[in-house]
Amino acid sequence: MRRFQMSEFPSHFPKLVTPRLVLRQYEERDLAGIFEFYSDPVAMQYWSIPPVTDLSEVRPIYERNHGGFAAGTSISWVITMPPDDAFIGECSLFHIDLVHRRAEVGYGLHRTHWRRGIMREALAAAFAFAFDTMLMNRLEADVDPRNEASIGILTSLLFRREGYLRERWFTGGVVADTVLLGRIRSDKP
Numbered sequence: 001m002r003r004f005q006m007s008e009f010p011s012h013f014p015k016l017v018t019p020r021l022v023l024r025q026y027e028e029r030d031l032a033g034i035f036e037f038y039s040d041p042v043a044m045q046y047w048s049i050p051p052v053t054d055l056s057e058v059r060p061i062y063e064r065n066h067g068g069f070a071a072g073t074s075i076s077w078v079i080t081m082p083p084d085d086a087f088i089g090e091c092s093l094f095h096i097d098l099v100h101r102r103a104e105v106g107y108g109l110h111r112t113h114w115r116r117g118i119m120r121e122a123l124a125a126a127f128a129f130a131f132d133t134m135l136m137n138r139l140e141a142d143v144d145p146r147n148e149a150s151i152g153i154l155t156s157l158l159f160r161r162e163g164y165l166r167e168r169w170f171t172g173g174v175v176a177d178t179v180l181l182g183r184i185r186s187d188k189p
Contacts, residue, residue: 007101026062032055037108046150073096075126077122088118093136123157141159141181
């Protein structure tokens with residue numbers, strides 16, 4: 001049986017910086033960008049929630065992200081590109097379980113930034129933080145099997161397909177399946 005150090009939740013929100021990006025905490029000024037993303041039916045087509053239709057609907061999203069960090073159950077980063085530091089997307093570690101050293105991952109990006117390697121760069125930083133700083137052992141993702149781009153990003157970051165759940169989500173009257181992917185600490189390059 002292997003022994004591990006105990007995982008720890010950060011005491012201060014972790015700002016992450018990559019060559020092109022800054023991943024930071026949500027701020028009030030992000031509400032318009034959050035709305036723009038969450039109201040886009042194309043960007044939201046594979047999510048388990050329908051697109052929002054009113055700016056007031058993003059306030060709970062903003063508050064949930066702050067509350068999750070305060071409760072020690074999630075870390076949700078806004079993805080930005082200097083120098084303007086505006087919301088272009090998000091990535092999260094959520095359902096964080098420090099006892100079993102695992103978390104689920106979620107992410108989304110404004111369509112105007114797709115296919116530029118931005119999400120892969122952001123996720124690589126978030127996953128490095130999870131494994132190297134928080135000492136997590138396992139990360140999990142739940143992806144619509146039609147979302148080939150998302151599956152491609154995850155497999156390029158060493159996630160493996162581990163399961164398939166039929167008719168898992170009902171969103172906007174449509175039923176969708178799920179592919180489960182996972183990456184464990186020893187999968188690191």
